Amino acid sequence: MExxxxxxxxxxxNALVERASRALASGxxxxxxxEMEVIEDEGVPFLVRVVSNLERKxxxxxxxxxxxxxxxxxxxxxxxxxxxxxxAPAHACLLNKFNVYExxxxxxxxxxxxxxxxxxxxxxxxxxxxxAEFDALGFYNGGRLAGASQPHKHLQLVPVPLAPGGxxxxxxxxxxxxxxxxxxxxxxxxxxxxxxxxxxxxLLREVGREQPGTPYNFLATRDWTMVVPRTQESxxxxxxxxxxxxxxxxxxxxxxxxxxRAVGPMTLLRAVTGTGLP
Numbered sequence: 037m038e039x040x041x042x043x044x045x046x047x048x049x050n051a052l053v054e055r056a057s058r059a060l061a062s063g064x065x066x067x068x069x070x071e072m073e074v075i076e077d078e079g080v081p082f083l084v085r086v087v088s089n090l091e092r093k094x095x096x097x098x099x100x101x102x103x104x105x106x107x108x109x110x111x112x113x114x115x116x117x118x119x120x121x122x123x124a125p126a127h128a129c130l131l132n133k134f135n136v137y138e139x140x141x142x143x144x145x146x147x148x149x150x151x152x153x154x155x156x157x158x159x160x161x162x163x164x165x166x167x168a169e170f171d172a173l174g175f176y177n178g179g180r181l182a183g184a185s186q187p188h189k190h191l192q193l194v195p196v197p198l199a200p201g202g203x204x205x206x207x208x209x210x211x212x213x214x215x216x217x218x219x220x221x222x223x224x225x226x227x228x229x230x231x232x233x234x235x236x237x238x239l240l241r242e243v244g245r246e247q248p249g250t251p252y253n254f255l256a257t258r259d260w261t262m263v264v265p266r267t268q269e270s271x272x273x274x275x276x277x278x279x280x281x282x283x284x285x286x287x288x289x290x291x292x293x294x295x296x297r298a299v300g301p302m303t304l305l306r307a308v309t310g311t312g313l314p
Contacts, residue, residue: 177278
């Protein structure tokens with residue numbers, strides 16, 4: 037039976053919660069357990085998480101037979117317990133199989149598009165459909181150097197606030213003050229697809245990332261929109277994606293957490309955006 041073109045308005049959040057419960061029970065959802073600590077730097081309370089089971093993700097992603105091309109998990113048939121529903125005009129919503137944040141959702145193109153390609157009005161239509169359903173940080177890792185781990189185009193949504201009792205993201209107050217010490221372009225919130233796409237292109241131009249294949253991170257909340265140019269994927273052995281620019285970092289072990297503490301999280305963000313040290 038052909039699936040409907042999109043979820044019914046007002047149903048996405050309940051569908052995410054129900055699907056996550058089922059996927060946990062079946063083992064399809066494999067949460068990455070972490071220890072979280074707040075490391076304050078330049079007025080931002082960064083959430084720094086230490087991974088306890090990243091090796092499980094590594095084993096699962098290396099399970100293809102030797103010599104066989106890796107399976108694209110973002111093309112049909114989707115892993116049924118991770119499939120939340122179709123999203124108009126041409127997308128699907130899946131649970132992130134290896135999630136740090138609860139109810140972390142992926143918004144993927146149903147047909148293959150490359151993660152290095154620019155976002156389109158259709159991508160923004162789908163993103164805004166989802167962001168109207170629940171309060172979330174929407175983001176896009178534009179290419180491998182920006183932290184993308186899959187080549188199939190996918191946006192992501194993480195429910196906010198990222199930590200209980202706080203602002204939507206740890207970076208919110210710094211954004212409101214206009215004091216971000218790394219290269220970036222800031223804009224107002226997304227309102228409707230045409231405005232969102234035009235704003236996105238304007239922010240890309242501001243940071244010199246308007247050509248496909250030039251790496252960047254795109255972030256959006258109900259209060260602000262940001263594009264961050266990238267010059268490298270990691271600081272030393274600490275990988276950084278969009279969430280770092282919202283104030284959330286993930287490290288593989290406690291030694292790396294201590295390295296983050298010693299150097300300062302903002303130094304990492306400056307380094308991977310080509311901003312340099314103050």
